[in-house]
Amino acid sequence: MERHYGMDWLRIGAFGLLILYHIGMVFVPWPFHVKTAHPLAWVEIPMFATNPWRLTLLFVVSGYASRTLLAKAGSAGSFLLSRSSRLLPPLLVGMAVIVPPQTWVELTTQHGYRHGYLPFWLGDYFRFGTIDGIIMPTWNHLWFVVYLWIYSVVLACTCAALGRHSLQGWFDRAFAGWRTVVLPAIYFLLLGAVLFPQIEDTHDLFHDGVAHLRYLPAFLFGFGVARSPLVLASFARHWRVASTASVLCFATIATLLVLWPDFTFPETPVVVWTYRFARHLETWTAIAALIGIAERFWNRDGRWRATLAEATFPFYLIHQTIIVLVGGWLLPFVLGPGTEFAILLLATVAGCWALYDAGRHVGWLRPLIGLKHRPR
Template identity: 75%
Template sequence: MERHYGMDWLRIGAFGLLILYHIGMVFVPWGFQVKTAHPLAWVEIPMFLTNPWRLTLLFVVSGYASRALLAKAGSAGAFLRSRSTRLLIPLLFGVAVIVPPQAWIELTTQHGYARGYLDFLAHDYFRFRFLDGIALPTYNHLWFVAYLWVYSVGLAIGVAIVGGARLQALFDPVFGGWRALVIPAAYIVLLETVLFHQVEDTHDFVGDGVAHLRYVPAFLFGFAMARSPIVMAAFARHWRTSGAVALACFATIAALLLAWPDFTFPDSPAVLWTYRVARHLETWTAIAALIGIAERLLNHDHRWRSTLAEATFPFYIVHQTIIVLVEGALLPLHVGPLVEFAILVVTTVACCWIFYVAGVRIGWLRPLIGLKGSALRSNPSQGSSGAARMLSVR
């Protein structure tokens, strides 16, 4: 496959927005591992710029990347072995090392847990039980990695049995042209507003059926889209229309939240249906607009692209733990929300970058954070563009 730089930038941007979204989770009244002392209901409004589509987009771009990885691997078996190494090792490392501080902060700040962190690790975290309603050990934000691995297993089996060409032959006639925008949007609205009214995913793989009905098709759509020029052309042609619909949906949600903050909606079918349709129609129209922008405007390289593309997964692995630890340290200081937010953004990005650089330079750490084996070291005189090329895992 020819490399699509626009989809690289879309993947980088999607994970970057996810980090910003998780910082926002500190300030909204919704549940999270750590909360500011004074949650702000109005923060819900900007959060809905990405809330409806952020996770579905991640599975679309992951499916797209899986097509390139399958082509590079050469067979379904080699693809599955590569995916297992790159996903399961970081997942296990994350559950054992990265995630425990999140659970400890949540217990100490929200449940009155009194033990120190080392005692928590030694006596409670690995007992495989619930502690005050929290399952331990846990994967928290790394649920995405677990789901992605399972979907990759299913994809490898499907390709081995049916064949990628046959699957592609079914995809192009169905989703060619305007149907690439309308059919997925109609499916999501039907699924989420008519068939089911699940507010949030459970992140319990066995009990998360509605999420699978959303994410598996998104993953497979991205996989097939990677070899479908007519679908990519449709997104590029209609990105302005898709974006306008998505913004109209967001404006509708914002108006509802201004009228009834923190979802204190009246017992009115009209209000509830308006909210549900706007939220779930925004999902695919926003994704369609972003793919169209990636195809039409962003499909060009830059000297930082390969480095940022490589850093995305290590950033994802560690970012939420950094957010939770930093906010846990800020709580006793009683700083204002603006200062709190600024500190969280700066320290999260800085610590994620340090984590990534350490992973690049320490050979044994690389597979633990989802990077390929040892990288060639660049000559310092080559500058940042040379380093980016030498450190790229692609």
């Protein structure tokens, strides 16, 4: 398969936005592993520029990349072996080494835990139980890796049973033209606004059914798009309409949050349904707009593309731990939010780059941070 540089840039941008979003989680009133001393309700407004669609987009681009990996692997079994070797070692290392500092900072800053990090890691983290309701050991933000591996297993089994191209013709006919934008948008509206409006993601693999109904179809959709020039052309044709709808949805949510900060909405049908409709319509219209833009304008190589594309997974593995550690360290200084944000951003980018730069030059470390083995 020919490489689609636009989807590479979209993947890079999606993970970059994820890092900014998790820094923002320090400042909003929503629960997080570390919180600033003075949460700001207005930060919820820019957060909702990406909140409805950021994770679904990651699964779409992951499904797209999986089609390329399957083509290179040659068979469903080889694909699954390749995916497992790239995802499972970083997941296990992440749960054992990268994630524990997040749990320790959360316990010490929000739950009165008094022990230092080393006693916590050696004595409490691997208890396979809870402290004040916090489950240990855990995967925290690495839930995405778990779900991605499970979806890869589902994909490999489906391809082994039916063939990788058996449903491609149906996919092309079902989602070409205006249906590229409209049909998935209807699905996400029905799922989030009508059928399960009160259910949020739990990141618990076995008790997260609504999330799976959102993310697995997105992953499979990305897999189908990767071999569908017809659907990609439809995205490129309708990106303006999708962009307009997405901006209007965000403007609606922003207006509601200005009128009723921190979701203190009145329980009236008009307000409740307006919020639900705007949030869940934004999910697909934003994704459709971004894929259309990537197809039409970004499908060209650049000097930093290959490096940044390789760095996204190591950045993802370590970024939240850096945010939580630095955020916890900054708490006693009671800095202004602007200064705190700048420090968090600079420290996160520097720490992520340091891990990636060290890992790519150390052979045994490469597979532990999600990089390919370097051939001898």
